[in-house]
Amino acid sequence: MADQHNEELLDRIKEFLRAEVYPLEPDFLRRPFRELTPKLNATREKVKSLGLWAPHLPKEHGGLGLTLSEFAHVSEELGRTPIGHYLFNCQAPDIGNMEILLAHGTTEQKEKYFMPLARGDVRSCFSMTEPEHPGSNPAWMSTTAVKEGADFVINGHKWFTSSAEGASFAIVMAITNPESPNPYKRASQIIVPIPTSGFQLVRNISVMGDEGSDYASHAEVRYENCRVPQSNLLGREGEGFAIAQERLGPGRIHHCMRWIGICERAFDLMCSYAARRELSPGVLLASKQTVQEWIAESRAEINAARLLVLKTAQAIDTKGAADVREDISLIKFFVAGILQKVIDRAIQVHGALGLTDATLLSYWYRHERAARIYDGPDEVHKMVVARSALKKYMRQD
Numbered sequence: 001m002a003d004q005h006n007e008e009l010l011d012r013i014k015e016f017l018r019a020e021v022y023p024l025e026p027d028f029l030r031r032p033f034r035e036l037t038p039k040l041n042a043t044r045e046k047v048k049s050l051g052l053w054a055p056h057l058p059k060e061h062g063g064l065g066l067t068l069s070e071f072a073h074v075s076e077e078l079g080r081t082p083i084g085h086y087l088f089n090c091q092a093p094d095i096g097n098m099e100i101l102l103a104h105g106t107t108e109q110k111e112k113y114f115m116p117l118a119r120g121d122v123r124s125c126f127s128m129t130e131p132e133h134p135g136s137n138p139a140w141m142s143t144t145a146v147k148e149g150a151d152f153v154i155n156g157h158k159w160f161t162s163s164a165e166g167a168s169f170a171i172v173m174a175i176t177n178p179e180s181p182n183p184y185k186r187a188s189q190i191i192v193p194i195p196t197s198g199f200q201l202v203r204n205i206s207v208m209g210d211e212g213s214d215y216a217s218h219a220e221v222r223y224e225n226c227r228v229p230q231s232n233l234l235g236r237e238g239e240g241f242a243i244a245q246e247r248l249g250p251g252r253i254h255h256c257m258r259w260i261g262i263c264e265r266a267f268d269l270m271c272s273y274a275a276r277r278e279l280s281p282g283v284l285l286a287s288k289q290t291v292q293e294w295i296a297e298s299r300a301e302i303n304a305a306r307l308l309v310l311k312t313a314q315a316i317d318t319k320g321a322a323d324v325r326e327d328i329s330l331i332k333f334f335v336a337g338i339l340q341k342v343i344d345r346a347i348q349v350h351g352a353l354g355l356t357d358a359t360l361l362s363y364w365y366r367h368e369r370a371a372r373i374y375d376g377p378d379e380v381h382k383m384v385v386a387r388s389a390l391k392k393y394m395r396q397d
């Protein structure tokens, strides 16, 4: 299958980012997100009017109807700016929630939760990880949803429920079938409208110096006798884990291509600074071999990462995510690692300037360390890849 990309669409997006989005970045870095909302909403309207809205969604739902491979290229372009995905309504966690609501939602759930999200009228969150249990073993959790009359009553403690502040609903993972012999068939996904009595946003967790608010929050949440109708079950009972896995396959392509966009922007910053910073009269930073090595290695690693991710996206488009599990794990840790290296080299080239908020580098350095942890830590993905590679070498007897 050939690499799918629409040059004309990508050119239009690049031009829009250059003219309308990059100029918003200084404010984004310095001011709370909620203060920027009117400006960002106006820009979102422009994205809609240009027919660029929600590139990942089918056309009948107001999107561009792109395949995952086509969307991967768009995700890279949008990743070059921290607000790109939000302005085009394809930011995590909403994009994943849109995908699972579309695939598993009832007609009523699509009307009530999917459509407002697709229009960009509301935001949402995904509430799975618990402070008392390892997120790397998602089958082990304490949150329960017990049937009482026509309702589910949810009790549990979650954290890192990203974007919970200001969200109008959460999709919560909770144990509904504790008796199932298969631990991966015990949890279900349930939609909890916000506010609902018993849904308590305890705090936004301060992360890497960022106190967090609304869009950028990672919230601690308690569910205390939180009652929702049983009709809020998303998909079938006991299928929560399977649906989460389905969400994570494409989700990792979205993240990896966004990270490649960040790498490209950091690479631009690194090269342009090296090419103008004089170490002594007439001696440019770019003339130093160490800097040239960082540039050459970054170029090779970004190119290699892109090829790997696009190949995996094409495989998901043709075979489905379940058949390419190892490839998905491979790109997740590989690209997250390259992202750290490229941002770090770009900061080093800038010297003290790299630590200031004059460029996006320090923002990304703080915010993207998490890439090696969320959606599965490196070590878990490496284990999946190594186990698969070792299979044919292991003795069968």
Ligand SMILES: Cc1cc2nc3c(=O)[nH]c(=O)nc-3n(C[C@H](O)[C@H](O)[C@H](O)COP(=O)(O)OP(=O)(O)OC[C@H]3O[C@@H](n4cnc5c(N)ncnc54)[C@H](O)[C@@H]3O)c2cc1C
Pocket (backbone or CB within 6 Å): 093, 125, 126, 127, 128, 129, 133, 134, 135, 136, 137, 159, 160, 161, 162, 163, 218, 370, 373, 374, 375, 376, 377, 378, 379, 380, 383
């Ligand atoms: C910025 C950010 C946003 C997030 N957003 C969300 C969200 O919206 N919703 C949500 O539900 N969750 C979210 N999470 C949580 C995330 O999914 C978990 O942090 C992740 O799954 C890891 O779980 P944990 O933090 O409990 O680490 P643990 O599972 O406790 O693991 C700790 C460390 O142990 C090591 N480790 C784990 N397993 C193995 C193994 N098998 N072999 C070797 N070493 C191992 C790894 O180094 C790992 O980093 C987010 C996290 C971050 C950082």
